[in-house]
Amino acid sequence: MKLVVCIKQVPKVTELPWDEKTGTLRRDLASGMMNPACKHALEAALQIKENHNASITVITMGPPAAEEMLREALAMGADEAILICDWLLAGSDTFATSLVLKEAIKKQCPKFDLILCGAYTADSETAQVGPQLAEELDLPAAAYVEKMEITGKTLRVRRLVDNFRETLEMEFPALVTVSMENYKPRYTSLAGLENAFDQKDVSVLDAKSLGLSSSSIEQKGSRTRVRKVFLRKAQKGNVVLQGAASNVVHEFLDRYQRKIGTVIGKSIEEKKQHDDK
Amino acid sequence: MLINPCPKHKLIRDSVRSFAETELAPIAAEIDRKAVFPREIIEKMRPLNFFGLQAPREFGGAALDSVSAAIVVEELSRVCAAIGLCVTVHNGVALYPFMKFAGKDQKNEYLPKLTSGEFIGAFSLTEANAGSDSASVETTAVKRNNEYVLNGTKIFVTNGGVCDIALIFALTGFEPGKPQSSVFIVESKSPGFLRGELEDLCGMRANPVSSLFLEDCCVPEQNVLGNIGDGMKIGLATLDNGRIGVAAQALGIAQGAYEAAVKYAKERQQFKKPIASLQTIQNYIADMATEITAGRLLLYRACSLKDGGAPFGCEASMAKLYCSTVASKVTSLAVQIHGGYGYSKEYDVERYFRDAKVTEIYEGTSEIQRMVIARTILSQLTF
Numbered sequence: 001m002k003l004v005v006c007i008k009q010v011p012k013v014t015e016l017p018w019d020e021k022t023g024t025l026r027r028d029l030a031s032g033m034m035n036p037a038c039k040h041a042l043e044a045a046l047q048i049k050e051n052h053n054a055s056i057t058v059i060t061m062g063p064p065a066a067e068e069m070l071r072e073a074l075a076m077g078a079d080e081a082i083l084i085c086d087w088l089l090a091g092s093d094t095f096a097t098s099l100v101l102k103e104a105i106k107k108q109c110p111k112f113d114l115i116l117c118g119a120y121t122a123d124s125e126t127a128q129v130g131p132q133l134a135e136e137l138d139l140p141a142a143a144y145v146e147k148m149e150i151t152g153k154t155l156r157v158r159r160l161v162d163n164f165r166e167t168l169e170m171e172f173p174a175l176v177t178v179s180m181e182n183y184k185p186r187y188t189s190l191a192g193l194e195n196a197f198d199q200k201d202v203s204v205l206d207a208k209s210l211g212l213s214s215s216s217i218e219q220k221g222s223r224t225r226v227r228k229v230f231l232r233k234a235q236k237g238n239v240v241l242q243g244a245a246s247n248v249v250h251e252f253l254d255r256y257q258r259k260i261g262t263v264i265g266k267s268i269e270e271k272k273q274h275d276d277k
Numbered sequence: 278m279l280i281n282p283c284p285k286h287k288l289i290r291d292s293v294r295s296f297a298e299t300e301l302a303p304i305a306a307e308i309d310r311k312a313v314f315p316r317e318i319i320e321k322m323r324p325l326n327f328f329g330l331q332a333p334r335e336f337g338g339a340a341l342d343s344v345s346a347a348i349v350v351e352e353l354s355r356v357c358a359a360i361g362l363c364v365t366v367h368n369g370v371a372l373y374p375f376m377k378f379a380g381k382d383q384k385n386e387y388l389p390k391l392t393s394g395e396f397i398g399a400f401s402l403t404e405a406n407a408g409s410d411s412a413s414v415e416t417t418a419v420k421r422n423n424e425y426v427l428n429g430t431k432i433f434v435t436n437g438g439v440c441d442i443a444l445i446f447a448l449t450g451f452e453p454g455k456p457q458s459s460v461f462i463v464e465s466k467s468p469g470f471l472r473g474e475l476e477d478l479c480g481m482r483a484n485p486v487s488s489l490f491l492e493d494c495c496v497p498e499q500n501v502l503g504n505i506g507d508g509m510k511i512g513l514a515t516l517d518n519g520r521i522g523v524a525a526q527a528l529g530i531a532q533g534a535y536e537a538a539v540k541y542a543k544e545r546q547q548f549k550k551p552i553a554s555l556q557t558i559q560n561y562i563a564d565m566a567t568e569i570t571a572g573r574l575l576l577y578r579a580c581s582l583k584d585g586g587a588p589f590g591c592e593a594s595m596a597k598l599y600c601s602t603v604a605s606k607v608t609s610l611a612v613q614i615h616g617g618y619g620y621s622k623e624y625d626v627e628r629y630f631r632d633a634k635v636t637e638i639y640e641g642t643s644e645i646q647r648m649v650i651a652r653t654i655l656s657q658l659t660f
Contacts, residue, residue, distance in 0.1 A: 033291065068284035072292070188292045190326035190339035190349065197285040198340075 001054035001150075003045045004105055004115045006133070007038035007073060009066040010123040034069045037118030039185040041178035044148060045116050046077045046186070052150055055079045057109050061089060061100055067202050074200045075192035076185070082108055086206040088214050093222040098132035103210040105137070108203070114155065115175040119144050130177035140170035146181035280574070289345050293352035296325065305357040308483035309628050312475065314439055315483065318360065319394065327353075329392025330368045332376060336388035343580035347525040354529025355536075358632040359483035361529055363397070365522035366435045370640075371398025371444060374460070374515045378503040383462065387442065399440035400519070401431035401489055402512060409645050411446075411512055414458055416491060418447035423498050425449075425461060427469070427491040435639070438475050438485025441465050445491065446512060449505050458508025462500040469494030480631035517590040519640045520597035521583065524576045527597070527604035527636035528569065534604075534611035534629040535565045541615050541624075558614060565607045572600040591653035598646035601636035608633040 011030035019026055034042075045056050058073040060066050061084040070081035084104050092100065105112065115137075117130035127143065134141030147158040156169045157176055207217060239255075241248045282290070300318055308315050322328070330346040332338025341349070346368065354361030372391050375384065375398075390396040407413045416429025427447055434443065442464050449459040463470060473488030503511055539562055542553035552558050579592035608630040612619035619626045637643045 031287070065284075068288055071284065072288055075288075075292075187296050187321075187325055189324060190289065190292075190330065190341060190345075191334065193285065193289055193292060194339050194341055194345070 001048070001052050001114070002109060002112045003048060003054050003056045004109050004112045005038070005042050005045045005056060005058045005073070005078065006101055006115065006117045006129070007042060007058055007060050007069065008035045008118070008121050008129075009033065009060065009062050009069040010035040010121055032065055032069060034072055035118050035121045035123075037120055037122075037178065037180050039118070040180050040183045041116040041118045041176075042073055042076060042078065043183040043185040044145075044176075044178050045114075047183065048114075048148070048150065049077065054113075057082065057112075059101065059104055059108070060084065061092070061097055061104075063090075067204075070202050071196040071200075072188060072193075074202075075188045075196035077192070081200070081202045083202050083204045084206075084210070085204055086208075088207045088212075088217055091222065093224045094126050094128035094132055095224070096217070096222045098129050098136050100207075100210065100212065101129070101133050102136040103212060104205060105133075107210060108205075113172040113174075115139070115173075117175070117177045119177040119179045127177070130175060134175040137173075137175070139173055139175045141175040141177075142168050142170070143177040144179045145176040146179050146183075148176065286344055286348055289341075290348050290352055293349050294355070296322075297353050297356035301353065301357040301360055305359075305483075306622070306625065306628060308357075309359065310482075310622070312477075312482040314363075314485045315360070319363075319397075322360075322364075323394035326392075327364050328367055328394030328397070329372070330364075332372060332388060332392040336384065337392040338388075343521065343583045344577050347521060347576055347580050350522055350525035351529035351532065354526040355533040357483070358526060358530050358629070359481045361526045362481050362484045363436055365526050366400065366519075367391070367394075367398045369522035370400035370515050370519040371436075371440075371442070373518045374400075374444060374502060374511050377514060378460075378507065378511050379462075382499065383502070387462065391442070396441035397436055397439050399434050399436040399443040399489075400515065401434050401437075401443050402446045403431060403433050405430065405432055409642060412456065412458075412509070414446050414448060414456075414508075416445065416447040418445075418449050418459060418461060418496075420449075420498070421495075424495045425498060425501070427461060427463065427494040427496060429491050431489040431491070432473075433476065433486055433639075434489050435484060435486050437487035437489055438472060443470075443489060444502060444515075445489075446508050447491075449508075452506070457506045458512075459505045460502040460508050460511045461496050462502055463491075463494065463496055467494055467496060478635070480628070480633070480635055513590075516641060517593050518583070520593040520646070521576065521579050521589075523636055523640040524572070524579070524593070524596035524600040527600040527633065528572050528576060530629050530633050530636070531565070531569050531572070531600070531604040531607040534608040534626050534633075535562075535569055537624070537626050537629070538562065538565065538611035538614040541618075545616075552614070561610045561614060565610055568603045569607065572596070572603045575599050591650055594641070594646040594649040594653075597636075597640065598643050598650070601633075601643065604633040604636050 009032040012033050048054050049056055056078040057080040058070055058078045059082040060070060064085055067083055070083055074081050084100055089100060120127035131141060131143055142157045142159055144159045145157045146160055149156045153172045154169055155174055158165055158167050241251050300321060304315060326339035329338035330341050330349055334340050350361050350365045353364055375388060391398055402411055404414055418425040418427045427445060445461045445463045446458055447461060448456050450457045469492045471490040476486045478486060542558050543551050545552045576596040579589050579596045582589040582592055611626040612630050615624055615626050618624050
């Protein structure tokens with residue numbers, strides 16, 4: 001069985017300054033790490049590998065520094081690593097990224113059975129690349145998968161959608177995006193890390209080797225432009241309600257009952273009406 | 278010479294940090310308070326190669342370079358110095374002399390057990406009357422038929438309470454003018470190998486430091502490490518290496534205390550502003566960061582000399598002297614920045630403060646390090 005895991009390097013800190021001209025994050029200011037959900041996807045692949053004799057190719061698009069994350073993936077147990085690295089591809093949105101990943105997968109591992117992606121990234125959190133890649137490759141797909149079972153050529157997945165769990169089945173080749181519910185990533189052994197640097201290679205591809213020219217990237221590439229990036233400001237302030245207890249409760253409800261959750265709100269509302277009577 | 282961290286070193290640091298913060302941080306204060314050795318954590322560490330840091334791959338080790346090994350000890354000690362101590366003693370002064378001096382059969386028999394952590398190792402030189410003066414060891418080993426019979430008492434043995442194997446320094450005779458010492462590989466299950474009570478120490482309390490009593494303890498003659506009479510040679514080489522480990526440990530403790538102090542200084546409000554905005558506190562933080570960084574460069578220099586096959590004893594002593602001094606100073610400042618809370622067991626800096634002191638004492642006191650450094654300098658022919 002051939003597995004492909006698409007992973008992304010994200011900044012280690014959650015709040016980063018951004019370039020005001022382009023609206024993109026200044027990723028160079030923080031050191032990178034493997035996106036947590038991608039790490040769960042890799043762990044899921046490693047568990048499949050252990051039970052089904054699979055090989056794993058990890059693939060990422062990113063700057064040269066992303067190589068170190070690929071080494072980590074190799075240390076965890078991936079067999080091959082591919083870095084797509086080209087300044088022509090810098091600033092790609094999710095649409096362009098999925099196009100590039102499609103070309104790389106078609107070129108490097110056309111006979112894959114399953115592609116695994118993290119359900120979302122810690123930096124931009126769009127959760128789009130996985131589903132878009134499935135669309136590009138015309139694959140059956142399920143997002144936010146928390147459990148997988150493989151029988152022959154059939155993949156059964158369980159996923160959490162809103163407030164219910166659903167179980168889906170699909171035939172290989174397929175794509176899943178893996179959530180962080182299960183598949184807690186294993187620790188990397190020190191020997192694994194040493195081997196990943198000493199004895200394994202990372203293949204580097206550029207846009208040209210994928211048949212992508214600057215004009216085709218411009219034509220087919222990013223469809224979205226970041227117009228504005230801003231920090232959501234949370235206003236904190238203490239409000240002190242004073243007076244007799246019943247007055248305070250009524251004043252509290254007047255001010256805040258709409259902000260209290262529906263169920264609680266209803267029961268308090270009923271209680272209030274009852275008290276008023 | 279490595280000045281900046283390479284991707285491999287960065288990744289090793291990140292991986293060990295993640296392990297330490299997830300597995301050790303939640304228990305570090307408790308195992309210190311209760312002075313218990315966390316066996317369950319050791320079991321989690323075994324498959325990750327923490328007990329075979331620099332051992333060759335064919336014996337199940339991780340074959341790390343010395344900077345990587347130092348980073349591992351740093352990162353463990355940054356969170357829990359007692360576990361950092363267990364790992365650095367096992368690797369630095371038990372496994373290392375095995376790799377360097379053991380014969381082929383000894384390696385085949387013991388290295389896989391040591392590198393997998395099935396056996397935890399200890400190094401037993403210190404005695405009641407032999408501390409810095411390691412030549413005055415009184416434990417004896419007398420040959421009887423095909424074995425040696427050991428008698429004596431070793432004290433302050435790190436990992437002593439849990440070790441499965443100990444390297445015991447013992448007198449085996451007299452050379453003209455001085456006693457002849459040798460090193461014996463002694464398994465804890467050997468008859469006549471007894472452990473004393475665990476020491477009630479100031480810091481690193483989760484490490485089971487104990488005395489070892491050898492009472493007619495019989496060891497097969499093939500368990501001599503190196504040759505009879507190699508004691509001083511093995512001891513000095515091992516201590517040079519062990520000092521790199523203690524420097525790494527001291528640096529990790531300093532780093533942990535420093536980070537806690539910076540975090541606290543940004544959070545703690547006095548005079549209606551964070552104390553980090555006060556110049557005195559800023560000076561403390563600047564000094565801490567500068568000295569930790571200087572210590573790290575000194576440590577990695579000793580490591581890279583060792584990996585290059587050059588003599589590194591003097592640099593290891595410099596690193597050990599400097600990093601342990603920095604650890605004591607930085608942990609003291611970290612307590613100071615925390616004020617009254619820093620003196621409370623509620624905050625980790627109190628533990629770091631207690632843990633740091635011994636790094637100036639064991640594996641050669643600061644006074645001995647100065648002696649080693651000065652002796653090296655003064656024995657050089659020219660500058």
